[in-house]
Amino acid sequence: MLSLGGKRNPDVWWLPSGEGGIVIKDFAPRPAWVRATVGRWVTARESRAWSALDGHPAVPRFLGGIDPLAFAVEYRPGRRLSSARGVGPDFLEQLEVALSEMHARGVVHLDLKHRDNILEADADGSPVLIDFGSALVFKRGGLGARWFLPWLARIDRSALRKWQRKLGGSHR
Ligand SMILES: Nc1ncnc2c1ncn2[C@@H]1O[C@H](COP(=O)(O)OP(=O)(O)OP(=O)(O)O)[C@@H](O)[C@H]1O
Numbered sequence: 001m002l003s004l005g006g007k008r009n010p011d012v013w014w015l016p017s018g019e020g021g022i023v024i025k026d027f028a029p030r031p032a033w034v035r036a037t038v039g040r041w042v043t044a045r046e047s048r049a050w051s052a053l054d055g056h057p058a059v060p061r062f063l064g065g066i067d068p069l070a071f072a073v074e075y076r077p078g079r080r081l082s083s084a085r086g087v088g089p090d091f092l093e094q095l096e097v098a099l100s101e102m103h104a105r106g107v108v109h110l111d112l113k114h115r116d117n118i119l120e121a122d123a124d125g126s127p128v129l130i131d132f133g134s135a136l137v138f139k140r141g142g143l144g145a146r147w148f149l150p151w152l153a154r155i156d157r158s159a160l161r162k163w164q165r166k167l168g169g170s171h172r
């Protein structure tokens with residue numbers, strides 16, 4: 001188990017499947033009122049975000065919905081960000097590009113200040129974005145994408161500035 005959900009959060013599992021395993025986020029063990037409400041809403045919204053980001057190089061692959069309360073994504077092994085350990089010289093620039101590419105696909109993450117939601121890939125030290133439980137998706141070219149997305153994207157960019165401040169002086 002990667003994370004035991006609280007009263008209103010999904011359990012997060014790693015399962016051996018394919019090359020590096022898969023991750024499943026599942027609201028099934030939550031109380032009935034959570035399953036009937038936030039459980040389905042959050043699962044649908046998060047699945048939409050993963051789906052919109054399919055093919056984004058810094059985002060694990062979306063493997064699909066399982067039922068209205070659960071979905072699966074590729075497991076991408078990585079480490080938590082740490083200012084003590086530092087990051088590679090290209091990491092912050094790659095993170096900035098990854099955020100712009102995400103916004104270009106109509107997705108705002110909104111929870112990137114959380115240390116657990118950006119990993120440093122074991123494979124090549126590049127950023128990996130996960131946990132789209134708070135994300136919003138806007139239809140490309142739609143009114144929301146034109147009016148709200150640029151405004152909300154500032155929240156993600158302020159998280160970027162936080163990581164630039166914390167990790168900027170600690171190149172390996
Ligand atoms: N695709 C993935 N590849 C690698 N690790 C992952 C992936 N998805 C989730 N994890 C790991 O599982 C943890 C929990 O997943 P996630 O953040 O999506 O769920 P959560 O409900 O927000 O849980 P938490 O409240 O613990 O953050 C992550 O912090 C990360 O360590």
Ligand SMILES: [Mg+2]
Pocket residue numbers: 116117131
């Ligand atoms: Mg999380």
